[in-house]
Amino acid sequence: MNINSWENCVIRYGAGVGMYRTHLFGSPSIIGCSPAFNKFVMQNDNLFPIRWPAQDIVGQKSLVVLNGKAHARLRSYVSNAINKPDALKKIAKLVQPRIVASLRLWAEKGQIRGIEETKKGNRMIFSHVNVPGNLRKHWKNVCQSRARPGLDELDRCFEGLVKGVRAQPINLPGTAYHHALQCRKILMAIFRTELEKKNGNGSEDGDDLMDGLMRIKDEHGEILCDDEVLDNIVSLVLAGYESTSLASMWALYYLAKYPDVLQKLREENNAVNNKKRGDFITNEDLAKLKYTNKVVEETIRMANIAAFTFRLVSEDTEYKGHMLPKGWKVILWIRYMHTDPNNFDNPMCFNPDRWNQPPKPGTYQVFGGGARICAGNNLARLQLAIYLHHLATGYKWELVNPNAKMEYLPHPKPVDGVEIAFSTL
Numbered sequence: 364m365n366i367n368s369w370e371n372c373v374i375r376y377g378a379g380v381g382m383y384r385t386h387l388f389g390s391p392s393i394i395g396c397s398p399a400f401n402k403f404v405m406q407n408d409n410l411f412p413i414r415w416p417a418q419d420i421v422g423q424k425s426l427v428v429l430n431g432k433a434h435a436r437l438r439s440y441v442s443n444a445i446n447k448p449d450a451l452k453k454i455a456k457l458v459q460p461r462i463v464a465s466l467r468l469w470a471e472k473g474q475i476r477g478i479e480e481t482k483k484g485n486r487m488i489f490s491h492v493n494v495p496g497n498l499r500k501h502w503k504n505v506c507q508s509r510a511r512p513g514l515d516e517l518d519r520c521f522e523g524l525v526k527g528v529r530a531q532p533i534n535l536p537g538t539a540y541h542h543a544l545q546c547r548k549i550l551m552a553i554f555r556t557e558l559e560k561k562n563g564n565g566s567e568d569g570d571d572l573m574d575g576l577m578r579i580k581d582e583h584g585e586i587l588c589d590d591e592v593l594d595n596i597v598s599l600v601l602a603g604y605e606s607t608s609l610a611s612m613w614a615l616y617y618l619a620k621y622p623d624v625l626q627k628l629r630e631e632n633n634a635v636n637n638k639k640r641g642d643f644i645t646n647e648d649l650a651k652l653k654y655t656n657k658v659v660e661e662t663i664r665m666a667n668i669a670a671f672t673f674r675l676v677s678e679d680t681e682y683k684g685h686m687l688p689k690g691w692k693v694i695l696w697i698r699y700m701h702t703d704p705n706n707f708d709n710p711m712c713f714n715p716d717r718w719n720q721p722p723k724p725g726t727y728q729v730f731g732g733g734a735r736i737c738a739g740n741n742l743a744r745l746q747l748a749i750y751l752h753h754l755a756t757g758y759k760w761e762l763v764n765p766n767a768k769m770e771y772l773p774h775p776k777p778v779d780g781v782e783i784a785f786s787t788l
């Protein structure tokens with residue numbers, strides 16, 4: 364999928380009513396690229412159900428691909444477990460020692476690739492927030508093992524999944540989809556072993572996400588079957604782990620490119636630290652860090668981690684005099700919202716102060732919208748704010764290749780993976 368050719372399309376034909384008709388992967392498709400059209404689609408979940416190109420990668424029983432009641436039931440549990448104030452309070456306490464430990468490790472190394480190290484750091488964090496206890500031990504052991512160079516098995520498998528999830532579903536050796544299916548098999552086997560252990564021991568007292576999913580009941584008192592639990596665990600790690608790692612990587616990049624922003628961030632966070640005398644910050648402290656929260660929003664806007672998202676027209680629907688025929692695909696081009704100068708002044712400039720005012724209505728769609736708005740949006744913001752706090756107060760860093768070129772798929776990033784020289788202040 365060539366994002367640049369879509370951008371040329373808008374330049375050539377104008378924004379029109381905010382949608383384009385095209386053929387993608389042999390199917391008639393509509394590309395949405397205006398705040399109003401995207402909002403119309405996101406708010407009308409029944410007319411435009413979600414339809415990922417490669418649903419098998421995510422899992423047919425995952426909340427990320429389900430629609431209607433089945434989706435609502437899972438979503439409400441997941442969002443309570445990871446995205447509500449009580450959960451976030453606990454998570455802030457849990458993740459902070461791990462963030463501090465991973466930053467110390469970066470300083471010991473002296474030179475790191477942001478893309479790899481933010482993933483390792485997040486893996487430690489994520490394993491504590493999200494995944495089952497036994498697997499957490501396995502993951503932790505792998506993370507701490509210096510004898511095993513490079514990415515570990517779980518990491519490689521999740522990376523394979525991320526690459527396949529937006530790919531054309533062609534199951535031939537060598538394709539991203541084929542590789543992702545292989546990765547999914549391995550992951551499902553690892554998680555199934557954990558589930559079987561839990562089934563053997565009883566999960567009544569456990570408090571990780573898998574225990575919670577195993578306890579959900581529907582209106583008839585039915586619990587989820589094993590495949591439902593597994594599909595949802597895999598898709599939650601998939602949705603949360605890579606996205607927050609990339610956001611942290613971009614924070615390193617932009618703060619190195621914009622030293623004035625880093626200076627302001629440092630001043631605000633040092634002021635909090637001086638009062639606390641070395642204690643970890645709480646999420647109440649974070650709520651008061653006004654500038655830090657603006658840096659968080661600006662980082663996520665610029666990072667454009669979810670560049671587009673997928674829907675299907677479920678019945679003939681009219682929009683501003685145009686017929687959207689049943690069965691057509693809809694691709695909401697979220698990235699365009701955040702890079703269009705009509706929506707954000709000088710959009711490619713990293714400027715946290717733009718958040719002194721709210722964005723124009725409907726233009727900020729980084730977490731999607733409507734019934735499918737990101738179920739981990741507050742968790743992602745919290746995690747990034749904690750990262751920024753410890754980075755700004757304890758460390759300095761420089762880009763090794765400040766003019767590195769960008770690549771855009773499966774997610775935008777500098778080709779050198781943000782290589783930096785990193786040390787304590």
Ligand code: HEM
Pocket residue numbers: 413426427428438441445599600602603604606607610663668669672673728729730731732734735736737738739740742743
């Ligand atoms: C900066 C980080 C993140 C970004 C930019 C992001 C972005 C998004 C977007 C755009 C969607 C909507 C997709 C659609 O409309 O089809 C979404 C959905 C979702 N996200 Fe995130 N996300 C992030 C972090 C997280 C985290 C940390 C989690 C937690 C595990 C998470 C879990 C989910 C889930 C479960 C959904 C599906 C919601 C549903 O279908 O009801 N995300 N995310």
